[in-house]
Structure formats: structure tokens, C-alpha cells
Amino acid sequence: xxxxxxxxxxxxxxxxxxLDKHAMRKTPERxxxxxxxxxxxxxxxxxxxxxxxxxxxxxxxxxxIYNNIGLLLDCKLVTRHQFGGNTTQYEKSxxxxxxxxIICTKCGMxxxxxDTNIKRAIQNKHLRDFTIESYTLYIYGICDKCKQQEEAIMxxxxxKEKK
Amino acid sequence: xxxxxxxxxxxxxxxxxxLDKHAMRKTPERxxxxxxxxxxxxxxxxxxxxxxxxxxxxxxxxxxIYNNIGLLLDCKLVTRHQFGGNTTQYEKSxxxxxxxxIICTKCGMxxxxxDTNIKRAIQNKHLRDFTIESYTLYIYGICDKCKQQEEAIMxxxxxKEKK
DNA sequence: TTTACTGCAAATATTTTGCAATATC
DNA sequence: GATATTGCAAAATATTTGCAGTAAA
Numbered sequence: 282x283x284x285x286x287x288x289x290x291x292x293x294x295x296x297x298x299x300l301d302k303h304a305m306r307k308t309p310e311r312x313x314x315x316x317x318x319x320x321x322x323x324x325x326x327x328x329x330x331x332x333x334x335x336x337x338x339x340x341x342x343x344x345x346i347y348n349n350i351g352l353l354l355d356c357k358l359v360t361r362h363q364f365g366g367n368t369t370q371y372e373k374s375x376x377x378x379x380x381x382x383i384i385c386t387k388c389g390m391x392x393x394x395x396d397t398n399i400k401r402a403i404q405n406k407h408l409r410d411f412t413i414e415s416y417t418l419y420i421y422g423i424c425d426k427c428k429q430q431e432e433a434i435m436x437x438x439x440x441k442e443k444k
Numbered sequence: 445x446x447x448x449x450x451x452x453x454x455x456x457x458x459x460x461x462x463l464d465k466h467a468m469r470k471t472p473e474r475x476x477x478x479x480x481x482x483x484x485x486x487x488x489x490x491x492x493x494x495x496x497x498x499x500x501x502x503x504x505x506x507x508x509i510y511n512n513i514g515l516l517l518d519c520k521l522v523t524r525h526q527f528g529g530n531t532t533q534y535e536k537s538x539x540x541x542x543x544x545x546i547i548c549t550k551c552g553m554x555x556x557x558x559d560t561n562i563k564r565a566i567q568n569k570h571l572r573d574f575t576i577e578s579y580t581l582y583i584y585g586i587c588d589k590c591k592q593q594e595e596a597i598m599x600x601x602x603x604k605e606k607k
Numbered sequence: 608t609t610t611a612c613t614g615c616a617a618a619t620a621t622t623t624t625g626c627a628a629t630a631t632c
Numbered sequence: 633g634a635t636a637t638t639g640c641a642a643a644a645t646a647t648t649t650g651c652a653g654t655a656a657a
Contacts, residue, residue: 306631306636327621342639347622363526367620367647383574394571402565403583408557411546414585418566422577469611469656490646505614510647530622530645 289319292358292375299356310341314349318359324370324391364391364419381418387427452482455521455538462519473504477512481522482536487554489531527554527582544581550590 296315300307317333318325327346334341350371353359362370364384370391379400380393403416423431459478463470480496481488490509497504513534516522525533527547533554542563543556566579586594 304636308631308637310638340639343621344623344640345638348637361528363528365524365526369621383571383576385574386577392574394569396565396569398565399562399569402559402561403581406557406559406562406583408546408583408585410588411548411555412585412588412591413546413583414549416581416583418579418581420566420569420571420576420579422571422575425573425575428575467611471612471656473613503614506646507615507648508613511612532646 288376289316292319295356295358295375296353299352305352310345311349311352313339314341314346315353315358318353318371319373319375321373323393324362324372326368326370328368360415360417362417364389365421379416381420383420383422385424385427386421387423387431390424451539452479455482458519458521458538459516462515468515473508474512474515476502477504477509478516478521481516481534482538484536486556487525487533487535489533491531523578523580525580527552528584542579544583546583546585548587548590549584550586550594553587553589 297307317330327343330346331343350359354361358375360372360374364370366389380395383392460470480493490506493509494506517524521538523535523537529552543558546555
């Protein structure tokens with residue numbers, strides 16, 4: 282879901298406080314990037330943000346986007362994903378709840394789900410010499426659409442695979 | 445643990461069968477790469493395998509390593525990881541058991557652990573329209589070593605962080 | 608003998624870095 | 633006014649691709 286007005290105000294405040302705390306400047310680019318990220322429903326990469334801002338006739342260089350996503354990761358307003366494709370994906374993370382991802386290894390489709398049993402099992406885990414901050418669970422497999430396609434191909438060429 | 449002789453024979457057989465099935469050739473490079481991978485205890489990247497083979501005076505190009513790791517992923521003898529660093533990491537996966545990873549976000553340290561509650565919770569999960577093949581759970585946080593360093597720095601410069 | 612595979616080098620893609628110009632504080 | 637931040641271009645890094653030579657079947 283796109284973020285509500287009150288969420289957008291809260292995250293601006295969090296980012297502004299973070300910048301103050303580290304003696305960093307509150308530039309318009311920074312808030313434009315943050316705002317755009319929180320208007321995105323699912324996952325995105327740097328290229329996507331870059332283009333979305335361009336469409337608004339707002340030019341921010343990629344170097345600046347990379348730079349600022351780093352800050353947003355640091356203050357936990359964004360999380361980072363590497364699902365296995367070529368680009369690093371990101372996702373807003375304030376008030377979004379812990380969720381897991383399923384990834385189709387054929388078509389790259391990513392879907393989210395939540396599960397209290399899994400959540401509880403992970404949170405109950407005590408790790409020696411380690412302070413847990415977050416976690417990501419990726420479940421890989423094949424979505425039904427790809428599975429059906431595979432079966433259709435197999436049916437078409439029955440001799441293709443030996444044994 | 446390094447792989448036993450019987451494991452090494454089994455994986456060679458699995459790979460050979462896979463190559464037969466797909467009408468691919470059983471080149472010495474392929475088995476040298478597989479063998480080297482199964483001599484590695486933990487995670488590795490392409491560069492590492494390349495150098496390890498070189499140390500044995502066995503030259504295999506990186507293109508060939510990339511190419512063949514792809515095949516090994518396909519026949520499930522190797523799994524792929526993207527922990528958040530710059531390179532893709534790999535790991536042998538025959539007979540290694542399902543295990544999870546904890547990653548220190550400061551120093552990049554990766555450690556493994558197993559947990560039956562987590563395993564059970566994930567395996568009991570039913571996903572609509574999706575066939576599960578595997579999963580990865582990465583727990584991020586700070587290892588005690590880095591935590592102590594951070595605290596030491598904070599104690600040294602008490603005024604650095606405002607508020 | 609056929610053609611899949613390898614090695615090399617070039618191409619592609621992503622992210623990082625250096626530096627001059629600019630804008631925040 | 634001091635200097636952190638931006639944009640740009642170049643650099644660094646990782647991975648893929650094209651092609652000629654080599655070797656498995």
C-alpha cells in the first residue's frame with residue numbers, strides 16, 4: 282500500500298533527526314528520494330527511482346541516489362534485497378511489518394507473505410555472541426504459471442530428456 | 445567439514461548423470477571445479493575457486509567457472525548466496541543439511557546455525573500456487589566483537605553524537 | 608568427424624570514487 | 633564563509649557474450 286500522509290510525515294521526521302544527529306544537511310534531493318521511495322508499493326532498484334524522479338522532472342544523479350539509499354538503510358527506513366537477479370532491490374521498511382518473500386526461480390516473480398509461526402520461531406532463537414537486528418527469509422521455488430509451462434513443454438517433446 | 449571420499453564419488457556420479465541427461469560433455473575442467481568446490485568448508489566466490497585451482501597449477505578461465513557453477517546450481521550440487529557484500533557467494537549443498545546464516549552488518553562475518561523449530565515452521569508453511577524448492581534465512585545483526593568496538597568508540601568520543 | 612566446450616578479450620551492468628561547482632548551515 | 637553535498641565522468645568490479653581454437657564423443 283502507498284504510504285499515508287501521517288506515515289510520510291513520520292519518516293521525514295525520522296530522517297531529519299538522523300541527519301541532525303550526524304551533522305548532515307537536509308537537502309531537497311534527500312527528501313525527494315525518501316518521498317519517492319515511500320510512494321512505491323513493492324520492490325525497486327536504483328534505476329527505477331532515478332526514472333521515477335525524472336518523470337516528475339526532478340533530476341537527481343544516480344551517485345546521489347546510491348549515496349542516500351545508504352543513509353536510509355542506516356536509519357532503517359529502507360531494507361535491501363538481493364533476490365538473485367542482477368540488480369540489488371530495495372523496499373521501504375517503516376511500519377510495513379515483517380514479511381517474507383517467495384521467489385520463482387524461473388520467471389523471477391517475487392511475492393510477500395507473513396506467518397506468525399515462522400516469525401515466532403525466529404524471534405525465539407537465541408544466538409550466542411550476536412545481537413539480532415533483522416532477518417530476511419527467501420523461499421525459492423516455481424510458481425504455478427511456470428510449472429504449467431514446463432509441463433506443456435515436456436508433453437510436447439516427450440523424448441527430450443533421456444531416462 | 446571437507447567432503448569424504450564417498451561423498452566425492454557420489455557427487456561426481458550426480459554431475460556425470462546430469463551431463464549425460466543433457467547431452468553435455470564430461471570435461472576435466474568440470475570435474476576439477478566440482479572437486480575443488482567440495483574441498484571448501486564454507487562459502488566462496490568465483491575469484492576464490494579460480495585462485496585455488498591456479499595454486500594447483502590448474503588453469504581454468506573465469507568464464508568457464510561461471511558457466512559451470514550455473515550447471516552445478518541447476519543440479520543442486522551448489523547453492524547461491526547474496527549476503528549483501530559485492531560478490532555472489534556459493535556453497536556446496538550435497539548432504540550438508542539445511543542451515544541458516546547470521547551475518548554481521550559491520551564486519552561481514554557469516555556464521556551458520558541450524559534450528560529445528562525454524563525449519564519445521566518453514567516446512568509447514570503452505571503457499572498457494574507455488575511449489576517450494578528451497579529457502580534461505582539470513583539473520584542480520586552485530587557480532588559481539590564489533591559491538592565492543594562500537595562501544596569503545598562511543599566511550600572515547602562522548603560528544604560526537606548529539607542528543 | 609562433429610560440434611560442445613574452453614580461453615581470451617571485449618562488452619555490459621552495477622556501484623564507487625574524484626573533483627569542481629553549488630547550496631546548506 | 634566554511635564545508636557537506638551534488639552532478640558528472642571516470643574508475644572499479646562483477647558477470648556475460650562472441651568467437652576462434654581445441655577436444656570429447
